[in-house]
Amino acid sequence: MYVAVKGGERAIENAHAWLAEARRGDPAVPELSVDQIREQLTLAVNRVMAEGSLFDPDLAALAIKQARGDLIEAIFLIRAYRTTLPRFGASLPVDTTRMEIARRVSATFKDLPGGQVLGPTFDYTHRLLDFALAAEGEAPPAAPQAEAQPDAVPHVMGLLDKDGLIEPAPMGTGDPADLTRAPLELPADRALRLQALTRGDEGFLLSLAYSTQRGYGRTHAFVGELRIGRVAVEFDLAELGFAVEIGAIEVTECETVNQFKGSASEPAQFTRGYGLVFGQSERKALAVSLVDRSLRWKDLGEDFVGAPAQDEEFVLAHADNVQATGFLEHIKLPHYVDFQAELELIRRLRSEAMQGRAAE
DSSP states (O other): OOHHHHHTHHHHHHHHHHHHHHHHOOTTSOOOOHHHHHHHSHHHHHHHHHHHTOOOHHHHHHHHHHTTTOHHHHHHHHHHHHTTSOOOOOOOOOOGGGOEEEEEEOSSOSSOTTOOBOOSOSTTSOOOOOHHHHHHOOOOOOOOOOOOOOSOOOOTHHHHHHTTOBOOOOOOOSSOOOTTTSOOOSSOOHHHHHHHHHTSOHHHHHHHHHHHHTTSSOOOEEEEEEEEEEEEEEEEETTTTEEEEEEEEEEEEEEEEEOOOOOSSSOSOBEEEEEEEESSOHHHHHHHHHHHHHHTTTTTTOOOOOOGGGOHHHHHHHOOHHHHHHHHHGGGSOOHHHHHHHHHHHHHHHHHHHHHHHHO
C-alpha cells in the first residue's frame, strides 16, 4: 500500500462524510425515498437490475439512492451484494409465450395472433418538456380496463417458421455456463455471449447496434416482435418430483428478423437475433438482438468484414461497465512510485540526448 494512502486515512473518512452530505442535498428539500425511486424511476431501476444480474427492485432502488443516481456505481453495488447471496439452484427456462403482456409490438406483421399492444412507451410522445410536471406534479391516471389475455400468446417468428422462411431457433447443448460464477472464456458459445450482452453496458451496446445499422456488420434487421411483461419463474423440486412457481419477474424480449442470402448448403431465408433483459428495457433488448446477430457471422458461414460488432473478443471484453469503470477509474488513485520511475526515465533519456548532441 502507498504510504500516502495510509497517511490519508482521515482525509478519506472526511471524503465519505462529504459524500453523504452531497448525496442528501439541501436538508430543506424532502428526502427521496427508496419507494419513490422504485415506483417512479422504474427504467433506471430496471437497468440496474439487468446489468447487475439481480432482479430485486427494492435493492436496485437503494443502490441508485446510495450512488446519487450514478447508475454504473449502482450496478457495481448490486453486483457486489449479489456475491454475498447463497445459491440454491437454477430455475427452469422461463416460458415467454405465457407472458402476462404489458406491451407487444411487431414491425413485420400488422395483424398478429393476440394483437399488438402499445403499452407504456415513449415512441409516440412529443419530445417536449412538460413544465406542468414541475408546477403541479402528475395526477394519477385513470386505470384502463384490463382485457382478458389468452393463456399463451405465440411468437411472431412462428409465422415465418411454419413456411421455412426463417432459420430454426439455434439450440445450445448441455447446461449453459454461468458468467456470474466463472470468468468469461473465449471463444464463447451463444448462451455465454447472450449472458455477457444482457449484463453489458447499455450505451456501449447501443453504439455497437447502431454501427451495424450503418453498415459495419451488414445486418438489416426488422423487429419481428418486442414484448414486455411478467413471466412465471419455476423451480424444479426433486423432493416433489415436479416444478413449482416461486414468483414472477418482468422481462423484455426482442426477436429481430435479419436478411440472409443463403449459402451452398442453406437456402435463402431469414435469420434471427435475440435479446432478453430484466424489466422494461426495450432499447437494451433491441441492441442485444442486433449485436447477437452480428456475432453469429461465423455460425452462418458469412465473411468477416472487420466490423467491431462482429469481433467477439472486442465486444465481450469491453461490454462490461463494471470492469471498464474499475480499469478506467483506478488511474485516479495514487501512482506516485510508478510516475517517479517514468519521470526519472524521461530525465535520463533527455540527458543522454543532450550529451550526444554536445559530443557532435
